Amino acid sequence: MERYDQLRGEEYVEDWPRHSPQDLRRREATILAARLCMNAALTAPVAGGVPQIGAHIVYGQEELEKVAAKMEELAYVNVRWKTRFLNEAVMVRESDVILFLGNNRAHETPLDANCGLCGGPQGCAFLYTRRDSKDGLIDITDKRSATPIKGPLCGARVDDLGYSWASALWMAQTLMVDARPFMSVGLAGQKLGYCPKSAIVVGIPMATVSKNPYQDINIDYHLVNMEKMLDNTRKNFVCNRQTASGINFDYRTQSPKRKEE
Amino acid sequence: MARLDGRAAAREAVLEAAKLAAAAAFRAPQLTGKLEIEAEIITHEDQDPIIEFAGALAPISPVMAFDYQTMKHFRERDSPLGCLLIGAKLDRSDLGWDCGACGFESCAEFNKWSKENGGMGLLWGGPSCVWMLMDWAAACDFACAAAGQYRMEARAMGTIGAACAGVGFMPKATARVAVLIGPPGDFVYFSRKQNRDHFPYEQHRESLLRTSPTNWQAFPGSTKPCIKSRDNWWENMEYVKWEPLSEAEVQYVNDTMAKVQEVAVKHLPNITKWYEEKE
Structure with a gap:
């Protein structure tokens, strides 16, 4: 029974200041939720029940910042990506944890069912004739690619990845944790080496704060967001203290008088 | 009405669960938005018509046969069975993400190739934009999860989705999955007890031997190992061979597909008319 005597304590939790001890206690629960979402992803219904999902859980101020910075870098690769990637990089900075989910078979060990998702009437020939293969075995050692993702990929395996991340999202909703699937986060994570065996990766940032970081996004969000607001407040208020009143009296012995005094 | 029969209530709940599963499909999160x-x-x-189409294809497709037998079993007994069909058109992309995952350098090239070469595969149409494909998958997953949340047995079936396509359901979609929901009970779509009598022990055994011969493989030193297919496997040894289908086997496949085509032609006008009237 002695060990139960040790089971006591207290934990104060508040989501401010960010990354303070009380905030880190809160984030720990989100990381736990991310692990449960990962379990949901791994038990999602997939074709033939074949194991194929790689998962990577990433958290910590520096780690999230690396992902956000990579997204900002990628934002300028394609003009159609820019707004999404920049907005979503802000969301990553406001997240507690990212769950990356990728498919480890879509490029190397397809379903081989001639299903048609990747190339229609050509069936599996579509994929095999566009990848290095020998006797039906695909060689993925050449990682060079003219495109951000090296395709084509097995449509059935990609389909399965969709079921997988959707199950993770279902679990997040059940746990009342805010979460959202993003191509931008997944691509940045893939470029940083997360889900190292996967051909395609989806990133799911998750957070448990009062306002869902992934909804109700204002215009020019990469310029107008909480972090920028706070930073501009810091920048300005130190000046305001001096220019508005601070330099005109000695707080220890003086206080500005009201007119009627 | 002060009292409800529990079994009757559970039967009625199948349709309600299917409706809520449909609502969940529309609520599913998307990558593309x-x-x-x-x-x-x-x-x-x-x-x-779906059951008839699946039945016509069953002789050459065991996976279709399993799902055919399941649907037929419940339909013959008038068991409550919801077939929630979820489809989407995935063969054109206006995303402009040019990610390359589909195998083309740009969405424009994908669209061009799709226009000239796209069409149906064995189960679904293609090519498909991978991001839209995953959004469609998420909708199907949410439908299954919603049904599961209500403890309704459910299973997403590409086979029955393809049978729906074959007889004309959702003509504008390139991909369709049928989420079968209900009847209430355990082991409806997994460990399907209702299918037992349609697949005898011998058929199970033969399927395992065909699909996993290495499990029964004898010493491979000869480089032509025999398969231990019987208790006294060392007498009149049997071997795995690979070769194209024989003429008779090809003919059987072709004859079966001709029957499948007949079923499709029989039902297509009636089913597609519903869509024309809706428009």
């Missing part, structure tokens, strides 16, 4: 999914709930006699 752009995909329009379609959903229909097919019940009672409207399931008959």
Whole structure:
């Protein structure tokens, strides 16, 4: 029974200041939720029940910042990506944890069912004739690619990845944790080496704060967001203290008088 | 009405669960935020053409045969069975992400190739934009999860989705999955007890031998190992060979597909008329 005597304590939790001890206690629960979402992803219904999902859980101020910075870098690769990637990089900075989910078979060990998702009437020939293969075995050692993702990929395996991340999202909703699937986060994570065996990766940032970081996004969000607001407040208020009143009296012995005094 | 019969109430709940599963499909999160999914709930006699099509294909497709037997079993007993069909058109992309995952350098090239070469594969149409494809998958997953949340047995079936396509359901979609929901009970779509009598022990055994011969493989030193297919496997040894289908086997496949085509032609006008009238 002695060990139960040790089971006591207290934990104060508040989501401010960010990354303070009380905030880190809160984030720990989100990381736990991310692990449960990962379990949901791994038990999602997939074709033939074949194991194929790689998962990577990433958290910590520096780690999230690396992902956000990579997204900002990628934002300028394609003009159609820019707004999404920049907005979503802000969301990553406001997240507690990212769950990356990728498919480890879509490029190397397809379903081989001639299903048609990747190339229609050509069936599996579509994929095999566009990848290095020998006797039906695909060689993925050449990682060079003219495109951000090296395709084509097995449509059935990609389909399965969709079921997988959707199950993770279902679990997040059940746990009342805010979460959202993003191509931008997944691509940045893939470029940083997360889900190292996967051909395609989806990133799911998750957070448990009062306002869902992934909804109700204002215009020019990469310029107008909480972090920028706070930073501009810091920048300005130190000046305001001096220019508005601070330099005109000695707080220890003086206080500005009201007119009627 | 002060009292409800529990079994009757559970039967009625199947349709309600299917409706809520459809609602969940529309609520599913998306990567693109752009995909329009379609959903229909097919019940009672409207399931008959689907079952007939699946039955025609069953002799050459064991996976179709399993799902055919399941649907037929419940339909013959008038068991409550919801067929929630979820489809989407995935063969055109206006995303402009040019990610390359589809195998083309740009979305424009994907669209061009799709226009000239796209069409149906064995189960689904293609090519498909991978991001829209995953959004469609998420809708199907959410439908299954919603049904599961209500403890309704459910299974997403590409086979029955393809059978729906074959007889004309959702003509504008390139991909369709049928989420079968109900009847209430355990082991409906997994460890399917209702299918037991259609697949005898010998058929199970032969399927395992065919699909996993290495499990029964004898010493491979000869480089032509025999398969231990019987208790006294060392007498009149048997071997795995690979070769194209024989003429008779090809003929059987072709004859079966001709029958499948007949079923499709029989039902297509009636089913597609529903869509024409809706427009």
